[in-house]
Amino acid sequence: MDFNVYRSDSDLNVPKNHDIIILHDRIARRREDRYIVNFAQCLETSGYQVTVVTSEVDEKNNCLDDIKLAGNIKIEKRVWWIPRHIFGFLKSTLTTYRGLCLALSLILKRPSSKPCVVLMDVDLIALFALKMLSRHKVFYIEQFRSLRNPEACYDHARLIPNLFEARWVKLADEVIVESPAFVDIFKRSFPTAVEPKVMIPLVDYGLWIEPGININRIIPDLSDKSVLFVALGKFRRNSNFKLVLDAFEDMMRMSDDAYFKQRAHLIIAGNCRVVDERKYYQMFVERLKRRWFAAQVTVLRQIPTIHTKTLLIEASVVLHTSRNDICSDYLLEAMSLGKPIVALNKGIASKILENRITGVLVEPQPHLLAAAMMKVASSPHIKNFLGEMAKDAFNHRYSFDSFARRIFNLIQRHVQPLEKIMARDVTEGKR
Numbered sequence: 001m002d003f004n005v006y007r008s009d010s011d012l013n014v015p016k017n018h019d020i021i022i023l024h025d026r027i028a029r030r031r032e033d034r035y036i037v038n039f040a041q042c043l044e045t046s047g048y049q050v051t052v053v054t055s056e057v058d059e060k061n062n063c064l065d066d067i068k069l070a071g072n073i074k075i076e077k078r079v080w081w082i083p084r085h086i087f088g089f090l091k092s093t094l095t096t097y098r099g100l101c102l103a104l105s106l107i108l109k110r111p112s113s114k115p116c117v118v119l120m121d122v123d124l125i126a127l128f129a130l131k132m133l134s135r136h137k138v139f140y141i142e143q144f145r146s147l148r149n150p151e152a153c154y155d156h157a158r159l160i161p162n163l164f165e166a167r168w169v170k171l172a173d174e175v176i177v178e179s180p181a182f183v184d185i186f187k188r189s190f191p192t193a194v195e196p197k198v199m200i201p202l203v204d205y206g207l208w209i210e211p212g213i214n215i216n217r218i219i220p221d222l223s224d225k226s227v228l229f230v231a232l233g234k235f236r237r238n239s240n241f242k243l244v245l246d247a248f249e250d251m252m253r254m255s256d257d258a259y260f261k262q263r264a265h266l267i268i269a270g271n272c273r274v275v276d277e278r279k280y281y282q283m284f285v286e287r288l289k290r291r292w293f294a295a296q297v298t299v300l301r302q303i304p305t306i307h308t309k310t311l312l313i314e315a316s317v318v319l320h321t322s323r324n325d326i327c328s329d330y331l332l333e334a335m336s337l338g339k340p341i342v343a344l345n346k347g348i349a350s351k352i353l354e355n356r357i358t359g360v361l362v363e364p365q366p367h368l369l370a371a372a373m374m375k376v377a378s379s380p381h382i383k384n385f386l387g388e389m390a391k392d393a394f395n396h397r398y399s400f401d402s403f404a405r406r407i408f409n410l411i412q413r414h415v416q417p418l419e420k421i422m423a424r425d426v427t428e429g430k431r
Contacts, residue, residue, distance in 0.1 A: 018415060019113050020048045023102050023120035025095065026084070027075070028058035031201075032121065032143050035178055038202045039119060039141075040073050042404035043411075051115075053106060055079050055098050078105045099123030107133050116415045119176075124168040131171040137414045140172035142196070144182055147326075158188040169193045173414055180351040181326040197410060203332045204400050212310035219267070219298050226265040227377055230315035232308065232330040233322055235270045235277040235301070240321040240344070241284060243366060244268060245291065250370035252293055260378065267311060269300035312337050316377050320349050323364065328352050332398050338391035340383045342372045358390045 020043050024036045036052070044050045051074040079101040085091045099122035106118070107129070114136075120126055121141035130138050147157065161169070169175070175196040177186055186196045216222060229248065233239035248266045255261050272278045281301050288294050303311070308330075312318060318334040320343035328348045334341055335352075341359035343349035353359035360376060362368045376382050396402060 018048055018116040019111060020050045020411075021106065021111065021115045021118045022050065022052045023099075023106070023118060023122050023126060024052060024054050025098055025102070025122050026056040026058070027052070027054050032145065035143065035201050036121065036141075038205075038403065039199075039407065041205065042202075042400065042407055044073050045400075045404050046408045048411075049113075050074070051076060051111070053078055053102060055082065055102060056084075078102060078109075096123045096125055099126040100129060102126060103129040104133075106130070117173075117411050124165050127171055128164075128168040137173045138171070139174040139176060139410075140169065141176045141178075142182070142186060143178060144185065147185070157185055159185070161189060166190060166192075174410060179326045179328065179348065181348060199403065199407065200328060200332070200398055202400055202403055203329055203398075204336050207305040208309060208333070208336075210306060210309075212313045213306055215310050215314045218300070218307050218310060222265065222298075223263065225263055227260065227263045227316045228265055228267060228311075228314055229317050229319055229373060229377070230267045230269070230311050231319040231321060232303070232311070233270050233320075233325070235272055235281040235284065237280065238322055238324055239270070240323060240364070241268055242287070243321050243344075243364060243369065244319055245288065245297070246366035247369035247373060248297070249291065249293060250366050251374045252296075254367075254370060255374060257378075264296060264377075266297045267300065267315075268297065269303045269308070269311060271303060272301045308333065309337070312339055315339055316383070317342055317373055319369075319373070320344065321364070321369070322349075323347050325349075332394060335390040335394035335398070338387040340376050340386035341390060342369065342376060344369075353390075354393075357386075358393045359386060 022036060022040060024033070027033050027036075040050050040052055050072070053076045055078065057075060057077060079098055082094060082098045082101060085094060102122055103120075103126035117137045117139060118130060119139045119141060120130070121143055124140075127138055127140055130136050144159075146159070169190050170193050172194060175186065175194050176199050177183060177196045178199060178201055180198055180200075183196050183198060186193070231241065231244045233241070235241075244266065248264075252261050252264065255264075268284075270277075270281075272281050281299075285299055288297055288299065291297070300307075312334050315334075318330075318339045318341045320331055320341060323344060323346040325347050331341065331343070331349060331352050335358065341349075341353060343353060343359055343361055344364050345355070345361040346364065349359070350361060353361060355361040360372045362372050376386065
């Protein structure tokens with residue numbers, strides 16, 4: 001079955017008499033928790049009965065507007081008695097132990113109806129236990145938590161698994177990763193495992209479906225006729241915000257249109273959550289103050305979801321300058337709103353965007369980026385074309401509906417043979 005061939009909506013919403021169980025260690029407000037919620041919501045929409053089996057639910061942080069679980073999704077807390085650490089020690093050991101106990105609890109305390117598929121992102125020892133002691137179809141979700149937000153390039157990155165992990169991962173019926181950048185890493189780390197499938201996290205759900213607000217509530221002194229260039233990302237060196245400043249300066253110098261130069265305004269926004277990001281933010285602002293065009297640049301250190309959406313709605317051009325970002329949230333958010341994007345031909349942008357179709361890809365040089373920014377901003381025809389193509393690509397490949405169809409088709413590939421076996425057993429039993 002071709003997983004890029006989506007089922008019709010009538011097929012998607014037909015209820016299925018199958019259960020899906022998701023093994024996940026601790027539900028909180030982390031990125032990996034939201035990714036698991038994506039699967040739960042999409043599978044529930046497809047007609048499955050979904051149960052999330054976890055060791056802990058963070059009650060304080062779980063009731064978030066952007067992580068609302070549908071009422072039909074069940075949450076079962078098991079092995080809650082195993083702590084996450086002991087006075088700050090043994091975190092890795094206890095994580096492995098919790099994963100094993102979650103899998104054993106699923107085997108010993110069997111659900112009323114046999115699940116057609118078990119999705120898990122816990123320790124690989126749980127995969128080994130499930131495949132050795134049961135006949136469940138198991139999908140392993142590899143989130144590469146140890147490689148989050150690196151400063152190094154991903155071109156040659158790899159994990160070095162131990163002997164047991166290298167053998168256990170081969171037992172998975174399917175492997176799912178959240179980014180195209182992770183496919184090559186997984187192949188280098190587990191060369192004998194099954195080919196991983198890419199399921200990019202959703203952006204068009206939760207608070208994102210709410211309308212934007214007046215941008216003057218975010219930037220009070222912003223002119224109504226401003227031409228906005230918006231760059232979003234983390235305040236880290238690999239976000240390449242200095243390149244954005246250099247390109248904006250080159251664009252202002254090369255433009256002969258005084259009215260355009262007066263209206264041009266650059267917005268650089270991100271969230272400062274850790275100490276390194278706060279230090280980089282302060283250093284960046286100090287450098288910006290020495291630029292002659294500093295009055296036409298706004299730097300925001302906190303951007304809630306609604307603020308992000310508002311900035312993108314008002315943007316004339318969205319900029320993405322990270323060379324090795326593996327997360328595609330900002331790109332997809334801009335595509336979902338039909339905004340023209342100018343990005344570096346590096347990292348995730350080169351895998352998500354198609355040059356001159358869904359965005360403009362350039363090499364990491366200020367004058368090239370500046371030329372692309374000015375050309376797109378000054379041409380309504382180019383802006384409309386890039387925006388319409390980006391939105392169409394998002395709806396077809398990265399939206400909630402497409403995510404639901406792809407995971408539905410992936411599961412059906414394994415469920416259909418099981419249905420035939422069960423039907424044959426029933427027929428033989430009647431004889």
